[in-house]
Structures are given as C-alpha cells and as structure tokens.
Amino acid sequence: MTASDNYHGFELGPIRPPSEASSLLLRITRNCPWNKCKFCGLYRGEKFSLRPVKHIIQDIDTIRFFVDQIQDVLQQTGTNYQQVSALQADLSASDQLAFHSALSWLRGGMKSVFLQDANTLVMKPAGLIEILEYLRHVFPGIERITSYARSQSVARINDGDLLRMAKAGLNRIHIGMESAADDVLDFINKGVDKQTHILAGQKVKRAGIELSEYFMPGLGGKEFSTANALETAEALNQINPDFIRIRTLAIPEAVDLYQDVQSGRFTPLGDIEKAAELLLLLDHLEGITSTVKSDHILNLFQEVEGRLPEDKLKMTAPIRSFLAMESDQQLLYLVGRRCGIFTELSDMEDTELRRHAEKALAAHHVTLDNVESWAAEMMQRFI
Numbered sequence: 477m478t479a480s481d482n483y484h485g486f487e488l489g490p491i492r493p494p495s496e497a498s499s500l501l502l503r504i505t506r507n508c509p510w511n512k513c514k515f516c517g518l519y520r521g522e523k524f525s526l527r528p529v530k531h532i533i534q535d536i537d538t539i540r541f542f543v544d545q546i547q548d549v550l551q552q553t554g555t556n557y558q559q560v561s562a563l564q565a566d567l568s569a570s571d572q573l574a575f576h577s578a579l580s581w582l583r584g585g586m587k588s589v590f591l592q593d594a595n596t597l598v599m600k601p602a603g604l605i606e607i608l609e610y611l612r613h614v615f616p617g618i619e620r621i622t623s624y625a626r627s628q629s630v631a632r633i634n635d636g637d638l639l640r641m642a643k644a645g646l647n648r649i650h651i652g653m654e655s656a657a658d659d660v661l662d663f664i665n666k667g668v669d670k671q672t673h674i675l676a677g678q679k680v681k682r683a684g685i686e687l688s689e690y691f692m693p694g695l696g697g698k699e700f701s702t703a704n705a706l707e708t709a710e711a712l713n714q715i716n717p718d719f720i721r722i723r724t725l726a727i728p729e730a731v732d733l734y735q736d737v738q739s740g741r742f743t744p745l746g747d748i749e750k751a752a753e754l755l756l757l758l759d760h761l762e763g764i765t766s767t768v769k770s771d772h773i774l775n776l777f778q779e780v781e782g783r784l785p786e787d788k789l790k791m792t793a794p795i796r797s798f799l800a801m802e803s804d805q806q807l808l809y810l811v812g813r814r815c816g817i818f819t820e821l822s823d824m825e826d827t828e829l830r831r832h833a834e835k836a837l838a839a840h841h842v843t844l845d846n847v848e849s850w851a852a853e854m855m856q857r858f859i
C-alpha cells in the first residue's frame with residue numbers, strides 16, 4: 477500500500493463489544509474524547525483525535541485490496557490457507573494488520589463492521605455519512621454497521637442527521653449508560669445526566685437504529701445501590717432499547733475509583749449485593765420489549781438472558797435461587813464462578829464441576845470473611 481497525506485497505514489483500536497467478534501474493526505477516531513469516567517482506565521493518558529475521512533477511505537480500500545487478493549488465492553488453490561499466509565511476506569506492520577483484519581473478516585462472513593474507538597458519533601455527521609456510504613459501496617454485502625457512542629454526543633445530533641446516518645447504513649449503536657441515577661452519574665464523572673441518557677436513547681430509536689444500553693451493577697456502591705437499580709430501570713423503561721447489556725463493575729488499581737475506595741469515599745458492593753441490585757433492576761423493567769444480554773465474563777450469572785417481558789421470570793429465577801441459598805453454597809458458587817469453573821448457577825449440580833470448585837475454595841483459602849476482597853482481586857484479571 478502507498479502512504480500519502482500523512483497516512484501512516486491501517487489502524488486498529490483496542491476494543492470491541494463481545495458481540496462484534498466477527499466484525500471488521502474500522503478505526504474512525506482514536507481513543508475517547510471524554511476520558512474522565514472514574515471506573516474506566518481504557519484510554520487513560522491517550523490523546524483523543526479524529527482521523528481524517530480520506531485516511532479511513534484508504535483503510536477501506538486497503539481491506540478491499542487484501543480481501544480480493546485472499547479470495548483470488550483461495551479460488552486458485554481450493555481454499556489453501558497456507559498459500560494465503562504466504563501473501564503477508566514482506567508486508568509492513570500496518571499492512572500485516574490490515575491483512576489479518578481482512579482474513580478474519582472474510583472467515584467471519586464479511587457481514588458486519590464495528591466503528592472504533594469510544595465515541596464515533598462525536599465526528600461531524602457529513603464525514604461519518606461519507607464513510608458509511610463508501611463502506612456500503614465497496615462492500616455491498618455488509619448487513620450491520622455498529623458504533624459506540626456517548627449519550628451526550630448523540631443528544632447534540634439533530635434528528636435529520638441521525639436519520640441520514642441510519643440511511644447511510646449505521647444500524648446499531650452501543651451506549652454506555654452504566655447508570656441513570658444522577659447521583660451515581662455525578663459521582664463517577666460520566667459527564668451526562670439521566671434526562672440526557674433518555675433523550676439520546678429515544679433519538680437513536682426514532683432514527684430506526686438498533687440500540688444497546690449497558691447497565692453496570694455495583695456502580696452506585698453501597699450508598700446509591702438502590703438508586704442505581706431503580707433510576708436506571710426507569711430510564712430504560714422510557715427508552716425501550718433493543719438490548720440491555722449487563723457489565724458488572726470491577727475496580728482495577730489503574731482507575732480513579734480505586735483511590736475513592738482507598739480513601740473511603742466509595743464503598744464497593746460485594747457480589748451478593750450486586751446480585752440483589754441486578755434483581756431489583758430486572759424486577760422494575762416494565763412495559764418494554766428489550767433483549768437482556770449477560771455477555772461479559774465479569775457478570776455473576778451468564779444465564780440472565782432473554783426477551784422482555786416473556787422471559788423475565790426465567791431470567792430472574794437463578795438470581796432469586798442464589799440469594800436464597802445458604803451462605804456456604806453462595807461462597808462455593810462465587811469461587812467457582814470467579815475461577816471460571818461455573819458459568820451459571822445450574823453448573824453447581826454438575827458433580828465434576830462442583831468438585832473443582834471445592835478444590836479451588838480450599839486452595840485459595842476463601843472464607844466468608846475474605847471473599848469480597850478475594851473476588852475483587854480475581855475480577856481484575858478479566859479487565
């Protein structure tokens with residue numbers, strides 16, 4: 477690939493949602509324009525910048541080039557992936573990145589694209605629309621284009637521009653709501669309030685774009701746990717997002733919230749209290765048709781998934797059972813889950829898994845007294 481106009485080649489950002497595992501990752505902006513949420517250390521110390529539209533167009537052309545090359549070799553050799561690998565000899569580092577992106581996207585069916593990094597919708601609508609149209613033109617088989625966005629940025633976009641983005645092909649947005657309790661939003665420095673969350677969510681829905689909202693059990697700490705559940709449920713009821721995704725709070729040492737824990741300004745919830753908070757939220761989701769997803773390793777129950785309202789009882793049953801269990805059984809589940817032995821509560825009925833969990837419990841010397849600090853430490857390994 478040739479470099480021009482300060483173009484330094486194809487780029488990749490650090491993260492994508494779990495649901496975008498087979499997507500092409502296309503970096504539109506670098507890092508996070510806000511970068512102040514106390515629980516988040518993802519882009520700490522990294523400067524935000526918008527990438528020029530023409531550079532992103534070059535990234536799209538680069539992917540098209542490698543997809544064509546790979547498809548040619550596969551056709552000529554009868555799907556010989558060893559011959560495909562030979563194509564990367566002598567490529568620059570950024571072209572290798574593009575080559576591997578093209579190859580894994582091709583293997584994933586080339587149906588979806590995820591726009592990175594934290595808040596693509598902060599860029600001017602005209603530029604984003606140009607990128608979306610070009611992407612759809614070069615790859616007409618794409619079925620879904622998704623982006624992260626902050627509520628604050630979405631709320632500033634007028635309905636006409638959002639509709640144009642939808643028409644140009646942006647058909648799913650993930651918003652990190654985390655909480656809709658103003659006390660919580662204020663404390664964790666989210667830079668948005670409940671009303672703006674609601675306004676932004678409703679705007680996305682009105683534009684006909686599929687909406688995922690993230691909820692973070694534990695983010696209110698002990699002080700605002702009830703508000704975190706109830707206020708968030710109320711906002712979600714007003715938005716009716718297509719997806720509600722659960723992502724339980726963890727507090728690694730690198731984030732500002734860790735200092736608040738050390739100084740006593742924030743009292744974290746234990747896993748049992750987080751489970752009760754999640755149940756409180758689910759119990760108060762009313763009159764909506766969202767699909768709840770628990771697709772993150774930090775969540776205590778992977779099986780808390782389903783469509784509202786019909787799956788509500790099925791979703792809440794394992795949480796109720798867990799909360800009703802004897803404390804020694806709760807302890808065993810927590811250890812099994814945090815060690816990656818259990819994925820859901822019913823795994824406790826599996827004799828083999830149960831034996832593994834009992835061994836882990838003994839090996840880690842976990843007791844009712846130290847389980848909270850032990851679990852917090854274990855969760856850091858998954859961030």
Ligand code: SF4
Nearest residue numbers: 508511512513516594
């Ligand atoms: S807006 Fe998102 S990426 Fe940016 S600091 Fe907050 S949580 Fe992190």
